Amino acid sequence: MNRIRASFAVLACASLLALAACGGDDAAPTAGTSPSATVPSATATSPTPAPPTADAADVVSDKQLCESAKQASDKMREDLVAAVSSGSEPSPALFQKILSGLQNEMTRVADTGASDSKVVAALEEFGAEAGKAANATDPATAADNPAFEKAGASLSKACKSAGVTATF
Numbered sequence: 001m002n003r004i005r006a007s008f009a010v011l012a013c014a015s016l017l018a019l020a021a022c023g024g025d026d027a028a029p030t031a032g033t034s035p036s037a038t039v040p041s042a043t044a045t046s047p048t049p050a051p052p053t054a055d056a057a058d059v060v061s062d063k064q065l066c067e068s069a070k071q072a073s074d075k076m077r078e079d080l081v082a083a084v085s086s087g088s089e090p091s092p093a094l095f096q097k098i099l100s101g102l103q104n105e106m107t108r109v110a111d112t113g114a115s116d117s118k119v120v121a122a123l124e125e126f127g128a129e130a131g132k133a134a135n136a137t138d139p140a141t142a143a144d145n146p147a148f149e150k151a152g153a154s155l156s157k158a159c160k161s162a163g164v165t166a167t168f
Contacts, residue, residue: 060112062119066159068109069123070166076102092139099134099143103127119162122155126168 060068080098083090106127113120129148136142152168159166 059114060109062113062117062158062162063164065109065113065117065119065123066162066164066166069155069159069168070164072105073166073168090140092137095139095143096134099130099139103131103134106130119155119158122151122158126151126155 076098080090083094104127106123110120110123110127113123129151130143133139133142133145133148155168156166159168
């Protein structure tokens with residue numbers, strides 16, 4: 001029974017971890033500015049067009065966000081499978097590390113997208129659910145809940161609309 005639970009937890013965490021690695025290289029352009037705060041004020045009142053252009057160029061498209069999420073998902077799945085295949089039962093600390101990393105990565109990736117994007121909203125929701133599970137006493141069990149599954153389904157749907165097929 002523990003092996004089945006561990007297998008499910010591993011698969012759930014692998015999906016979460018995949019999202020955590022989203023957009024690893026895309027974050028660098030946005031480090032110096034805040035697109036959502038600068039673009040509206042600059043286009044509405046600022047006579048200098050340079051900041052909105054730079055900020056707009058820094059925003060990552062929904063398709064790029066989803067592609068990064070999918071790549072991250074694949075990588076995390078591999079890492080989780082490797083941990084489970086080692087022969088020992090994955091510890092709560094391992095799941096906490098995975099889920100915390102997922103939360104941090106989802107937040108970071110979401111920050112590189114447009115503030116009004118459905119993909120960004122789904123990334124933020126998924127990251128928040130990962131954070132809740134990571135902070136639980138038993139992260140693997142906490143990740144196995146309807147809200148987390150719904151957040152993953154929402155992200156999958158948003159990515160499909162952006163032209164990327166992925167399951168989170």
